[in-house]
Amino acid sequence: xxxxxxxxxxxxxxxxxxxxxxxxxxxxxxxxxxxxxxxxxxxxxxxxxxxxxxxxxxxxxxxxxxxxxxxxxxxxxxxxxxxxxxxxxxxxxxxxxxxxxxxxxxxxxxxxx
Amino acid sequence: xxxxxxxxxxxxxxxxxxxxxxxxxxxxxxxxxxxxxxxxxxxxxxxxxxxxxxxxxxxxxxxxxxxxxxxxxxxxxxxxxxxxxxxxxxxxxxxxxxxxxxxxxxxxxxxxxxx
Numbered sequence: 001x002x003x004x005x006x007x008x009x010x011x012x013x014x015x016x017x018x019x020x021x022x023x024x025x026x027x028x029x030x031x032x033x034x035x036x037x038x039x040x041x042x043x044x045x046x047x048x049x050x051x052x053x054x055x056x057x058x059x060x061x062x063x064x065x066x067x068x069x070x071x072x073x074x075x076x077x078x079x080x081x082x083x084x085x086x087x088x089x090x091x092x093x094x095x096x097x098x099x100x101x102x103x104x105x106x107x108x109x110x111x112x113x
Numbered sequence: 114x115x116x117x118x119x120x121x122x123x124x125x126x127x128x129x130x131x132x133x134x135x136x137x138x139x140x141x142x143x144x145x146x147x148x149x150x151x152x153x154x155x156x157x158x159x160x161x162x163x164x165x166x167x168x169x170x171x172x173x174x175x176x177x178x179x180x181x182x183x184x185x186x187x188x189x190x191x192x193x194x195x196x197x198x199x200x201x202x203x204x205x206x207x208x209x210x211x212x213x214x215x216x217x218x219x220x221x222x223x224x225x226x227x228x
Binding site: 043045099105 | 154156205215222
């Protein structure tokens, strides 16, 4: 089955700096890679996703890149703000066309004002 | 109510108790999921229902028993749990299509403590 590794497990940045979180996956047939943000006391919420037919996607301060050859994808947050502080999870679907997701262990991001 | 709701939000139970967790989605989705979230571990998929039919049971102990009476409701029945079952239990739903790339919407979770 699919295996997703996520690094780092914790990340502290100064407000205004950029944050990068990286994930690798094992199943070359996976074709959907979402990123979720989980705030304290809430369930995970999708912030951006990418499909295997594109290499990069941006949404305001958030971007995701995908390298299918190397089987890794990354989340980039620019101009970080205190409200970006949360736990971020990457995920990959369990093979092409599968609607089930395998998640990474999460990255706790702290943005220091 | 909108999105995915879960009740109760917090539950404390003894090892001999029987309790149930409830999930309801108001999004018109056709797939529902139970996940277990423990500290420092990835979200663990427990069960998947697609059009009310269970399509995945991820080697979950029989002390967890899911029920999906319709596409909008999902239950997790609990009995004779162990302290290591203490965790946040998350429900999610999605619209399943052939592309396999469908956003899962999560509820806020039930924080379960087993004494």
